[in-house]
Amino acid sequence: MQDLVIRNATLWDGTGSPARPGHTIHLHGDTVAWIGPESSPHALSLPRGAGTMTIDAAGRWLLPGLIDLHVHLTFDPRDPDFLRVATLTPVAEAAFRGAHHARLMLEAGFTGVRDMGAFGDANVAVRRAIDAGWITGPRLATAGVFVTVRGGHADLALKQDVAVAQGIAVTGIDAVRDAVRSRAQRGADWIKVLATAGVMTGGGAPVGACLWEDDELAAAVSTATRLGRKVAAHAHGADGIRAAAEAGVATIEHVTMADTASVEAMSRNRTVLVPTFSAAQSVVREARAGRLSPSSTAFALEMGPRHVASFRMAREAGVRVGFGTDIGVPGTVFGSNGGEFALMVDAGMTPEEALLSATRYAAEILGWSRAGTLAHGQWADAILVDGDPLADVSCLADLSRIHLVILGGRPVADRRPESTAA
Ligand SMILES: [Zn+2]
Secondary structure (H helix, E strand, O other): OOEEEEEEEEEOOOOOOOOEEEEEEEEEOOEEEEEEEOOOHHHHOOOOOOOEEEEEOOOOEEEEOEEEEEEOOOOOOOOOOHHHHHHOOOHHHHHHHHHHHHHHHHHOOEEEEEEOOEOOOHHHHHHHHHHOOOOOOOEEEEOOEOEEEOOOOOHHHHOHHHHHHOOOEEOOHHHHHHHHHHHHHOOOOEEEEEOEOOHHHOOOOOOOOEOOOHHHHHHHHHHHHHOOOEEEEEEEEHHHHHHHHHHOOOEEEEEEEOOHHHHHHHHHOOOEEEOOHHHHHHHHHHHHOOOOOHHHHHHHHHHHHHHHHHHHHHHHOOOOEOOOOOEOEOOOOOOOOOHHHHHHHHOOOOHHHHHHHOOHHHHHHHOOOOOOOOOOOOEOOEEEEOOOOOOOHHHHHOHHHEEEEEEOOEEEEEOOHHHHHO
């Protein structure tokens, strides 16, 4: 098993401790074997020589590998035609695309990713390929195929017959339970429900309306819980946010048009908010450029300005935030995930809060107890950054400053100038 020793790093370990200069980390295989100050006697006894790679961080910042809780890695963000992506792309092609996108996000410092929905379970295929070692990608949790109700988001976008044929759209408690069981059977780690309409829905329902009955949402959560899965709900409007929170979903995505009652329901139910500012920004940009359908354009322009206000309201109500971008939707770019940090800070978070949402808190949401922090026994997933992200989070969006990405103790992206000889 390989040893990797990184010396002279400024350590921000995600545990809540302040950043500390002059630290050394010893990674043995996929585990953090030791971490501590350079001056500690143990630092002198670390392995060196053959079988050990030693890196001088020269004071650069060492962080836990980052986690994005909301992407669609099998989508083509250059193609705004949801219908074509869903119906005319072979699932195998979507899986190849997902493998390519997974690698791009890993190289950007994201060693963990939650995929929030695909067609034909292409995302599950990508996760299995990574787990089997056929391809290199971040640790992946995936939701399989979305679950929506008849006439809901995705169903409207796909035309009802297509969505029903693909098993996406359902009606009634029994059908919801059956959909959740079949997602789990086919390998989904999460259940993704579309509680309200969406920007890319393409018309038919108001973007904020809740399209599920309360008992249908409750059925999704109870069946998922029995199967050891959590539920994530897409919700823009207040009714859908409140209904999903009361039903007990683990995370609500977007939360663009909240009101007091809906954020209080999230707070009371300890529902995590995943804001996805990156996608909202890019969808508004696409809308202004005239690249979306007229109804999607209207939706995007309606929800855009209300997003930050909803986010602030939720934070004031004590709602916890998980980092997520929704990269994969039109106009987004895989590997630009780190751009979300600056958008979160613009919306009122401190850089440290934003970083925690992408490390320790994200790992807690995923139930990955060995991810999100750097400490003895944790997974050896880390990044070395040129710059102080607590002073300027935008350094995490600049790939030239993501100096080194380590996944499971192995360098998977190495931009150190000295590494070109190696
Ligand atoms: Zn999404």
